[in-house]
Amino acid sequence: MRIVFKTTYEADIRLFKHGAQAFWYALLLIVAVAAPFLLGDFLTGEATNVLIWAICGMGLMLLVGQSGQASLGHAAFMAIGAYSCVLLESAGVPFILALPLGGIITGIAGGLFALPVTRLHGIYLAIATLAVSVMMEDVIVLAEPLTGGVNGLIAPDIEIFGVNFNRYGNASGLYWLILAIAILIVLAYRNIQRSPLGRAFAAVRDSEISAQAMGINVARTKATAFAISTFMTGIGGALMGHFAGVFNQETFNLVISINLILMIVIGGLGTIHGAFLGAVVIGFLPQAIAFARDGLGSIFHFGSIAIPGLETGIFGTILILFILFEPLGIYGRWVKIRTYFELFPFARRDMFRRQKSYLKTERIR
């Protein structure tokens, strides 16, 4: 196990804990940048899709993992991001401005939504956000003059300073662009984690009562979490809209909201890694399922019939298995494996078991 001797405050603040960590992330970055050369256009497109999911997932992760609020309606905010970005573009705003503006509009919408509903806790908040996701689909259909109704909107090709990032014409370019955006979002996420706001999120998540005693305005902090979360998710939604090319209310339906939640739980709550690992699962699982189905179909001769609800069913099963057996998600499992090898052969079975929490009363609430 690596012991880091901390001699400056910077040691706790900087992005990488030690040189080796910086090295591994640099290597990861090189691999990520080189990926299109190795993957070919189709897989590069799939990787782009994963990155977009990861961006949306980081938004939700910040909300759920950092500030402890549930949202079953984040697809609604993806929709706001996508529609506002594309509408701005059709009004003549260049993509490079329309994307952040779309994010900001979504963030403002999220913050305003949060102000009344963050009084709700747990399941009640989940239901309120679920309602938003359901309502958003109707709103999009009803606001046809603006949104194109069920026919949807066509996202123009992304163009920045004359360079075209068409999904098919310039698959690598689009991948790099979205990789860059994902990295910027990761940096913003890390910056929040290491500054007072991130700690206020944790405070609100773990004990509202003592957060207040520390001077934290709970309602405002929760609304800020919503705003930043929906900003990120809105950016992700806008990218997804462009990636899809054409989108309507179905592109951002309830299933997408649920997938986002699955993603962050499976990946590992509260960590940036979790958002990316979850995105890989969500991004590639449909293919894996189709692949397995076709394979089994050819072995057992039932052909490649579509089984309705199969995908959702498998997602659900995986989620339940994770909640039961690995609540810390894929990233949590990885940390355990890594620690096991670092300590080898001294790792103990009970090492990750938490000590019993002490009895708490809710009397003061």
Place this chain on the structure above:
Amino acid sequence: MSLLELKNVTLKFGGLTAVNDVSFAVEEGEVFALVGPNGAGKSTIFNMISRFYTPYSGDILFEGKSILNKAPHEIAGLGIARTFQNIELFEQASVLQNMLVGRYTHRRSNFLTELLFTPFVRREEHRHREAVEKAIDFLDLQPYREKLIAGLPYGVRKVVEMGRALAIQPKLLLLDEPASGLSVEETQDVAFWIEDIKKVMGITVLMVEHDMHLVSSVCDRVLALADGKKLALGTPREVQTDPRVVEAYLGSDEEEAA
């Protein structure tokens, strides 16, 4: 002018009068204790000062000004820090992070500059960490710096909670039973710390404590309460020998009224 003053404060929970017409004043620089049997209303008084509860009647003044128009999250900013009887820490965060939350009232950056982690935010962060490391040193918490609260033993949690309150750098520190559940040695540490908090840091302390030994060793003045009513006010010795106090304790059995 007293630092903290309660004037005829009454609080009712439904039919129960938890605090009944209580008045007292805490002077700057002293260690003031509230004692009394279980259910006397001590924690309720703390919760009124923290503005979690609003008195039914009466007024609470801090530095001469009423705080009844303040929201609970505005109290820390005035310079009032507290601990909780049932330890309210941020379970899924490290000791260091918990204590850094105590610096929230000193936050001068906003979410935009923090998103970008500007040089200003970085300088501020150094300032916060310097203050927190001082508290960690003071309370001998170095071995636990990076540990998650969820895995810490009870005694350490108590100390961390005190450290978090100190990180606020308050004028008035409210300690709700700082020694309950601690061993004799740990209680001794608490006694030393309270002395230092008063003498070295110049922070006024208002504490609730059942351990009369600790109370008489560190407190300047004591207010005894029973059933929400004020029984006696004076030095630890005076209060302990007051017949009404003796009776209140004997009447309600138990307690280390020794």
